[in-house]
Amino acid sequence: MTVTTRISGGDVVTPSGTVRADVLIGDDGTIAGLVSPGTTIGDDATDIDATGRLVLPGMVDVHVHTREPGYTHKEDITTTTEQAAVGGVTTIFGMPNLDPPTTDRKTLDEVLALYAEKSIVDYNHNPAPTNFDDIASMAEAGINAYKIYMVVDTGRTYPHPAGTGMHDHGHLLQMMDLIKPTGKRFIIHPHDQALMDYIEGEVLARGDNTPQGYAGAYAARDGVIWDTAIDVVLRLSEASGCPIHIAHMQTRRSIDAVRRAKARGVDVTGEVNHWALFLSTWSDVETLGPYALSYWVPDDHRAAVWEGLLDGTIDVISSDHAPHTREEKEIGWTKMWSAHTGTPGIQYYYPLLLDAVRQGRIPLERAVEAAARRPADAFGLAGVKGRIEVGYDADLVIANLDSPWTITNDDVLSRVGWTPYDGRSIGVRFERTLVRGADVFAGGAVVGKPGHGRLATAHNSEGR
Incomplete structure (x- = not known):
């Protein structure tokens, strides 16, 4: 292997700690070595100066809504992965709520072909x-x-279209029994539909179709719709032996339930999305209304979420990047149950998390583990993605942790043109992103081309 690129002088975040080292990248796009700064390697490698910067593994984001096919007025694969490149995300996992929804082999093959043509970063x-x-x-x-x-959506058919939902417990167990032999993980958006029908019905009967009414309904009775659903899926996972992943963790009780399940040996991972850590306070709901929803996370539950992230009960961060147009949001000021819920997040989540490191809210190594190493290991990419180690893909981010700036809508690359973080100050700037050793973001611009991304599997080391 020939070393083609050297990232020199940076503080490199490795699984064993942060070290001052030069990262060597081979001509096959993998990490060829970590050497002491200035070590002679005897070749004509291109040098990237990272002095005074952090060198991080790229984020592996297992929860991304690309909106393609079917909803490209909101977003598409290329615009999603442009944002990923800027935000230090080097691998994305797309979601099935498309048109047609990804529910069979034919539609899956069609979606994977779109990624191969259009994605700038690696994908699944x-x-x-x-x-x-x-x-x-x-x-x-x-x-x-x-x-x-x-x-099942109330008052709308999106973002949870027919074909992507299942809340019958028997069918969920049957799914787990069929998934287990594949060895794949089963991501579940938890929700107790029967309880929600009752709770929503009470709120709507009062004529409260506001963002505040919606937020309160989904958080009602200390998060009961989330907690009961998560109790069920944990028990079904235990009964079936199917590995599961719980999306949208946001309540104190459900985090405790996952903590206990892990102690019993249940193969469960969980995620926290950008809005649960950095958005969706009651103040956000009142000032941003539909633009802050997703969900409202009461302060005591947000404290539990941070605790769960810190101690590893919540394994990974995932963006839940969910862009909707302003028109699809604006109706929510008076008819929130008719608005499309979800918020764009992939461009800013990893920088916001590193800004939390800068503020002392989370250790650097834990942040990087949650963003890169743990999702890679839990989602079939062990040995390929998520670490700065010899033999792994050179999916790397160079970050400046002392570079204040302000997020604005003007910088948003999403097709929808807005971010709920407009006007928020941040002290971390990502300066460069590489996917398999090639620049996809550098010099303040996306430089990666559609089609650079490859299907991320545990076997990508073959035929690079």
């Missing part, structure tokens, strides 16, 4: 396992996880 996709006869075949296509919603 999480189809919905609602067509039982296609579960094994979809695994053979190279996916690393499946995704289901335990929800």
Whole structure:
């Protein structure tokens, strides 16, 4: 292997700690070595000066809504992965709530072909396992996880279209039994639909269709719709032996339940999305309204979320990048149950997390573990992604932790043109992102080209 690139003089975040080292990148796009600064390597490698900077593994984001196919007025694969490149995300896992929804091998193959043509960063996709006869075949296509919603939308047909939902417990157990032999992880959006029908009905009967009414309904009775659903899926995972991943962790009780399940040996991972850590306070709901929803996370639950992230009960950070147009949001000021919920987040989540490191809210190594190492290991990319180690893909981010700036809508690369973080000051700037050793973001601009991304699997080391 020939060393083609040397990232010199930076503080490199490795699984064993942060060290001052030069990172050597081979001509196959993998990490060829970590050497002491200035070590002679005897070749004509391109040098990237990272003095005074952190060198981090790129984020592996397992929860991303690209909106393609079917909803490209909101976003598409290229615009999503442009934001990923700027935000230090080097691998994305797409979601199945598309048109047509990704529920069988044919639609999965079509979506993977779109990624191959249009993605700037590496990728995978999480189809919905609602067509039982296609579960094994979809695994053979190279996916690393499946995704289901335990929800039916009230007053709208999106963002949870038909074909992607299942809340019948017997069918969920059957799905787990069929997924287990594939060895893939099962991502579940938890939701107790029967309880939500009752709770929503009470709120709407009062004529309260506001963002505040919506926020209160989803957090009602100390988060009961989340807690009961998560209790069910933990027990079904234990009964089936199917590895599961819980999306949108946001309540104190459910975090405790996951903590206890892990202690019993249940193979469960969980995620926290950008809005649960950095958005969706009651003040955000009142001032940003539909633009802050996703969900409201009461302060005591947010404290539990941070604690769960710090101690590893919540394994990973995932953006839940969910862009919607202003028109789809604006209706929510008076008819929140008709608005499309979700917020764009992939461009800013990793920088916001590193800013939390700068503020002393989370240790650097834990932040990087949650963003890169743990999602890679839990989602079938061990040995390939998520670490700065010899033999791993050179998916790297160079970050300046002392570079204040302000997030504005003018900088948003999403097709929707807005961010809920407009006007927020941040002290961390990402200066460069590499995917398999090639620049995709450098000099303040996206330089990666559509089609650079590859399907991220544990076997990518073959035929690079």
